[in-house]
Amino acid sequence: MKPETLAIHASNLVKSATGDVTPPISLSTTFFRDEEGGYPGGHMYSRVSNPNRSALENTLAQLEYGEDAAAFSSGNTAGMSLFQALKAGSHIIAPDDMYWGFKKQLLTIFEGILTFDFIDQTDLNLVKASIKPNTRLIWTETPSNPLLKVTDIEAIATIAKANQITMACDSTFASPILQNPIRLGADLVMHSSTKYLGGHSDILGGILVTAKKDELWERIKNVQQTGGAVPSPFDCYLLTRSIKTLAYRMKGHCENGKKVAEYLNEHPQVEAVFYPGLESHPQHEIAKKQMKDFGGMMSFLVKGDVESARKAVNKVKLFAQATSLGGVESLIEHRFSVEGPDSKTPKNLLRISVGLEHVDDIIADLAQALAFS
Missing domain, CATH: 3.40.640.10 (Type I PLP-dependent aspartate aminotransferase-like (Major domain))
Known part of the structure; x- marks a missing residue:
């Protein structure tokens, strides 16, 4: 089956x-x-x-x-x-x-x-x-x-x-x-x-x-x-x-994830996006070989320092600023502050779990959160 x-x-x-x-x-x-x-x-x-x-x-x-x-x-x-x-x-x-x-x-x-x-x-x-x-x-x-x-x-x-x-x-x-x-x-x-x-x-x-x-x-x-x-x-x-609904939830996470990654990849306030579905990802070809699709998880670097990342993560309205991932709701988190001072994670990195809300609403929330200079 x-x-x-x-x-x-x-x-x-x-x-x-x-x-x-x-x-x-x-x-x-x-x-x-x-x-x-x-x-x-x-x-x-x-x-x-x-x-x-x-x-x-x-x-x-x-x-x-x-x-x-x-x-x-x-x-x-x-x-x-x-x-x-x-x-x-x-x-x-x-x-x-x-x-x-x-x-x-x-x-x-x-x-x-x-x-x-x-x-x-x-x-x-x-x-x-x-x-x-x-x-x-x-x-x-x-x-x-x-x-x-x-x-x-x-x-x-x-x-x-x-x-x-x-x-x-x-x-x-x-x-x-x-x-x-x-x-x-x-x-x-x-x-x-x-x-x-x-x-x-x-x-x-x-x-x-x-x-x-x-x-x-x-x-x-x-x-x-x-x-x-x-x-x-x-x-x-x-x-x-x-x-029982996993396969169909994953289709939604993948569809939304790809669009969000493409949006962030073109955003002037974003330094880099880490998402295996992007052709720019260094292991994109390996991901294509062993994955059926690329999921709803990604992380990105906000241009600037740790304060720039905190400013963005604190402005979200639809996203929940919370630990964990894979739920129907979109989540965002500043990982360095979770992992502690010994973390090798970049201080300006934000990790997001793209949920099943309408993708236009997800992107609109990221757009307003990143609207600073």
């Missing part, structure tokens, strides 16, 4: 006795055993599994062409569970432009347990040169946050396989509708389901999907089930409900 169809039907695992077309919410934390001590309904305890979580995991496994999926209570927890599943002393090759939450995890939580290098993964020779005898994971993020760098997934996966290294891809900015890393050779794909999967800025969650159920995957599942940082049945229900 095509993604549009899978998104609607893959979560319909539960066949209710009352014939519900929409699967009901199963709030029970525990489940009946039979006379032999087994679990005829397939579930024992909700930390281990739950009908709604199984439906969500089945949906994402199918959308990402993987063998299995594991849902978590946040995107940060999903990534952290992979890091926790690595053996102490393992080395990770991570991108230099990386979601600050994961970078902070490595620097503050896994310091002394894992080792890591943050490199420009668009340089394949540098990736090869960074491999050490104890390298166990190449963690990629494409498009990246907040500079929208595009990593060649297929090329990195080839390098990883040649060196018996696991390759994982944070594909949050793309969603399963626009990009499928497993089909390009990745071993694992991660999403913050808070973002495009949820799509309404009202659910916190994360997901990992695996190409195959190997030893590392069993360790990840153990972290999920024994650690217990899992989403509630209601959150899983809301996510599967939101995913």
Whole structure:
């Protein structure tokens, strides 16, 4: 089935006795055993599994062409569970432009347990040169946050396989509708389901999907089930409900995103625009090769200094000045002030998540916000 169809039907695992077309919410934390001590309904305890979580995991496994999926209570927890599943002393090759939450995890939580290098993964020779005898994971993020760098997934996966290294891809900015890393050779794909999967800025969650159920995957599942940082049945229900419209929401985000990027690219108060759909993007050809479309995420540099960027971000009326992305509403944020003084993000950079409002209204708001000299 095509993604549009899978998104609607893959979560319909539960066949209710009352014939519900929409699967009901199963709030029970525990489940009946039979006379032999087994679990005829397939579930024992909700930390281990739950009908709604199984439906969500089945949906994402199918959308990402993987063998299995594991849902978590946040995107940060999903990534952290992979890091926790690595053996102490393992080395990770991570991108230099990386979601600050994961970078902070490595620097503050896994310091002394894992080792890591943050490199420009668009340089394949540098990736090869960074491999050490104890390298166990190449963690990629494409498009990246907040500079929208595009990593060649297929090329990195080839390098990883040649060196018996696991390759994982944070594909949050793309969603399963626009990009499928497993089909390009990745071993694992991660999403913050808070973002495009949820799509309404009202659910916190994360997901990992695996190409195959190997030893590392069993360790990840153990972290999920024994650690217990899992989403509630209601959150899983809301996510599967939101995913049913994901393909059509992404079409709107992509359509609006392209027009907004083109507008900003011609604006006299804008120094540069980072959007893989622009021909001027340095990895535009790679993006065309591995993405079906280019999404609604972008960032741009306001001409001037940090005060110029703050002036623009404080003038918006339609955009919400807020953290996060992927919702139906347009969001804008000055990333440097979020990431802190050690951030490598340019101080005049603004990141925007283009929503599903009429594109003329989105552009009009940016026009008035940038109307200063």
